[in-house]
Amino acid sequence: MDQDATRLDDRTALVTGGAAGIGAGIATALARRGAAVVLVDNDETALDRTVAELTQGGCTALGVVADVRERSSTEMMRGAVGELSGGRLDVLVNNVGDHRPWGPFAQTSEEDWTAVYRLNFEHVLRVTRAFLPSMIERRSGSIINVSSVEGLRGVPNCTVYAALKAAVLNFTAGLSTEVGQYGVRVNAIAPDVTDTPQFPLHRLIGPEYHDQIPRWVPLGRFGTPEDHGDVAAFLASDAARWVTGQTIRVDGGTLASPGWFRRDEHRFTNVPRNFI
Numbered sequence: 001m002d003q004d005a006t007r008l009d010d011r012t013a014l015v016t017g018g019a020a021g022i023g024a025g026i027a028t029a030l031a032r033r034g035a036a037v038v039l040v041d042n043d044e045t046a047l048d049r050t051v052a053e054l055t056q057g058g059c060t061a062l063g064v065v066a067d068v069r070e071r072s073s074t075e076m077m078r079g080a081v082g083e084l085s086g087g088r089l090d091v092l093v094n095n096v097g098d099h100r101p102w103g104p105f106a107q108t109s110e111e112d113w114t115a116v117y118r119l120n121f122e123h124v125l126r127v128t129r130a131f132l133p134s135m136i137e138r139r140s141g142s143i144i145n146v147s148s149v150e151g152l153r154g155v156p157n158c159t160v161y162a163a164l165k166a167a168v169l170n171f172t173a174g175l176s177t178e179v180g181q182y183g184v185r186v187n188a189i190a191p192d193v194t195d196t197p198q199f200p201l202h203r204l205i206g207p208e209y210h211d212q213i214p215r216w217v218p219l220g221r222f223g224t225p226e227d228h229g230d231v232a233a234f235l236a237s238d239a240a241r242w243v244t245g246q247t248i249r250v251d252g253g254t255l256a257s258p259g260w261f262r263r264d265e266h267r268f269t270n271v272p273r274n275f276i
C-alpha cells in the first residue's frame with residue numbers, strides 16, 4: 001500500500017457516548033485522521049463542547065443529543081449520518097456503558113438488572129442492527145465495541161455489569177464470523193483504569209497513594225482517552241484490514257497477570273498487602 005493505511009479520509013464514523021471520556025478520545029482520534037464523525041450523547045453541554053473543539057480544529061463533526069437506551073435514538077443517528085455522508089457509515093463505535101452502581105448481587109432487583117442491561121448491552125445490539133445492513137450491502141465496514149477487562153474476569157459487587165460486558169465480547173466474536181464474508185469487521189476494546197468523568201482515578205485515588213500506581217499498572221500510569229482513541233483508529237482503518245473478532249485489552253497491562261503487584265524492581269506478590 002502506498003498510502004498511509006491508518007488514515008480515515010472520506011470515511012464516516014459514529015461514536016456513542018462521544019462527548020466525554022473514552023468516547024471523546026475515540027471520536028477525536030478518528031476525526032484527526034480524516035473521518036467525518038457523528039458524536040451521539042445525552043449530555044448536551046459536553047457534546048457541544050467536544051463538537052466545537054473538533055470543528056475549531058478543522059475536523060468534520062456533528063453532534064446528536066440522544067439517549068442510546070431509547071429506540072428512537074437510532075432514527076436520529078441515521079438522520080445525522082444522512083446529513084454528513086448521504087447515509088454511508090463506515091465506522092461504528094458502540095461505546096456507552098457504566099459500571100455503577102456497585103453492590104451485592106443478593107440486594108439487586110429485576111429492575112436493577114434491566115437498567116444495567118439497557119445501559120451496557122441492549123443499545124449495542126440496536127445501534128449495530130440499525131447500521132449493519134447497509135455495511136453488508138456495501139461490502140465494507142468496521143464495528144468497534146467498547147467492553148471492559150471486567151468482561152474477561154469475575155467482579156464481586158459488579159456482577160451484572162461484568163456479565164453484560166462479557167456479552168459484548170461474545171457478541172463481537174460471533175458477529176465477526178457471521179459478517180466477515182461481507183467485508184465487515186467487528187472488534188472490541190477492553191479498557192481498564194482510564195481517567196474519565198465516570199472513573200476519575202486521580203481524584204478517587206488520593207495523592208498519597210499515587211506512588212503505588214506503578215505497582216498496580218505494569219506500564220506505570222493510568223490510561224487516558226487518547227490511549228483508546230489510537231487503538232480504535234487502528235481498528236477502524238485499513239491497517240487492521242485482516243483483523244476481526246478480536247478483543248484488544250487497552251489496560252496498561254493490568255489483566256496480563258491479574259492479582260500480581262510489583263513490590264520493587266525485581267519482586268512481585270499476589271498476597272494481600274496486610275498478610276506480608
Ligand SMILES: NC(=O)c1ccc[n+]([C@@H]2O[C@H](COP(=O)([O-])OP(=O)(O)OC[C@H]3O[C@@H](n4cnc5c(N)ncnc54)[C@H](O)[C@@H]3O)[C@@H](O)[C@H]2O)c1
Binds near residue numbers: 042
Ligand atoms: N474508564 C474506565 O477505566 C473504563 C474501564 C472499563 C470499561 N470502560 C468502558 O468504556 C466506556 C466509556 O467509559 P468512560 O469511562 O469513558 O465513561 P464516561 O461516563 O466518562 O463517558 C461516557 C459518555 O457517554 C455518555 N452517555 C452515558 N449514558 C448515555 C446514554 N444513555 N446515551 C447517550 N450517551 C450516554 C456520557 O454523557 C459520556 O459523555 C464504557 O462502556 C465503560 O463501561 C471504561
